[in-house]
Amino acid sequence: MPVGTQATVKGQTQQNLEELGAQIILANTYHLYLRPGHELIRRMGGLHQFMSWPRPILTDSGGFQVFSLSELRKVSEDGVTFRSHLDGSEHFLSPEKALEIEIALGSDIVMVLDECIETPSQDARAREAAGRTLAWARRSRDYFATHGDPGRQMLFGIVQGGTDRDLRRTSAQALVDMDFPGYAIGGLAVGEPHPVTCEMTEAAASRLPADRPRYLMGVGKPEQILDYVSLGVDMMDCVLPTRSARHGCLFTSHGRLLIRNAQYAEDPRPIDDNCACAVCRRYSRAYLRHLYRSGEFLAVILNTHHNLYFYLDFMRQIRKAIEFGNLESFRSDLQARLG
């Protein structure tokens, strides 16, 4: 899922995203709640109409942003008090409030509020946060049943549990007992080693029903995505393709390419010979390097377009490999190409 934090995927028009074949985008509840406000978006007909994006939208609960961006946060059983990173104003987010916002936005997939913790954290801290996340999930399920639109919107529970394998497993099981239409795994890929991410993902995903979407939040690098898919993950979101693009880091079938490097100054080739995106069909590395060095908007536009195409095409290839039963040979091919 491309990330559209403030109701826009940075540097792309909605038409671009449609042409790229994006089936769903993620929007950030925290940001849209603060600006322009969920009530305004509700009055404008909901987020789909406001941003003119008729395809599905997933909204996070704002939990991650409250814990990573805002100041002076104070967590209680009831919810979390925080100050806006924009103007310092004080706000209170509870599981019910998060859903009220997401329901006003009218997103298709609604995430419950979870408590995110620092990595690494003490065992006791992880247990406390996982327990609170479960309690909040139950309150969210109940609130959504009466205030949501279950015929049109899906509410996903979130597995927390830090880097504790048993905690991940029991949290997943407890959520399954609450019977959500889909499940997310949160609080991973936040600094711990990749094998630990995989271990925790496996612990959670193996307890989640295979016939419901399993969503690993905030990942990842192309080579890691294959690991997660092998563990049963169906959905992912990541700022990597869009944020890297803004820093001139481009994904190719042969690995990453830093467009600012002098070696591309007179390189007439496209970013990736194997890529069929609109950028690779029209522009050279030399031109893209010039745009990047000159700080031009077009650098952001074209780099982002290419990286999103790469990611979306990569996922299409994975789906095809699964369909044809050759995910493992796809993986060895990829490893051989990336060296």
Place this chain on the structure above:
Amino acid sequence: MPVGTQATVKGQTQQNLEELGAQIILANTYHLYLRPGHELIRRMGGLHQFMSWPRPILTDSGGFQVFSLSELRKVSEDGVTFRSHLDGSEHFLSPEKALEIEIALGSDIVMVLDECIETPSQDARAREAAGRTLAWARRSRDYFATHGDPGRQMLFGIVQGGTDRDLRRTSAQALVDMDFPGYAIGGLAVGEPHPVTCEMTEAAASRLPADRPRYLMGVGKPEQILDYVSLGVDMMDCVLPTRSARHGCLFTSHGRLLIRNAQYAEDPRPIDDNCACAVCRRYSRAYLRHLYRSGEFLAVILNTHHNLYFYLDFMRQIRKAIEFGNLESFRSDLQARLG
């Protein structure tokens, strides 16, 4: 002509510009000479191929930028010494050097180097600069005859002369005697009152042959453009549509609209009900205000697209009005609409 200073019209892809119906764009010799360098662009197949823009390109001579952007400039009969605004390095631009750069870029319309002066300037200063500009025009014509490609490229002379009507007239006549395939009028709309701009334009344009393109450099506002066209001007370039867009100032058939204003916060209407551009067909003022306030790239992309559409469509309407012989009624309609 949309302005593509650094081989890109800020915030638009080349495909966008084609869809907008841009027939020609302007690129800046000064900027491209400094970065990435004209020799690099020559080796990459020229500017058309480098930026993947097959339609016509006009390059200025760099004169205006040397006089407005660079430091420590020193003018002599031979040319002008200046320091780069990028890194302070010292460079020398002569009429011949400007053409060498423009020929390397491979532009379709090549401008001679002219001397730009401050406004207001003393009469003696204006006379000196106009005289030097004429001497440089003659050297440019001679250099281009042996080094240029007159079958494919057109060299335009530039009328200077400050705000001195007689100087403008005699300068125009002297250029006509040199027999250029097109003529520009420079050094206007740089702070003097609009009636003075018109008076100077008239003084110059009336001496220039009507069967050759007459290009008024660096203008203008929509309502002023009609005045210039009435005085015989065929071509104009201006950063106004693109730069205003980046500052949230949008052109409409009813005048200008500042998208940041609170009155648009929940306005579901397009920028301009009478506009058929891709932005007005898809996005509301409310969404565009949100993007602008959030500092999003998409604000630049969409605002620029709309403003360029407005300008290009405005010029299409003027051409049609001329064709049908009703430019004066077109002007009264416009004045009535703008109040």
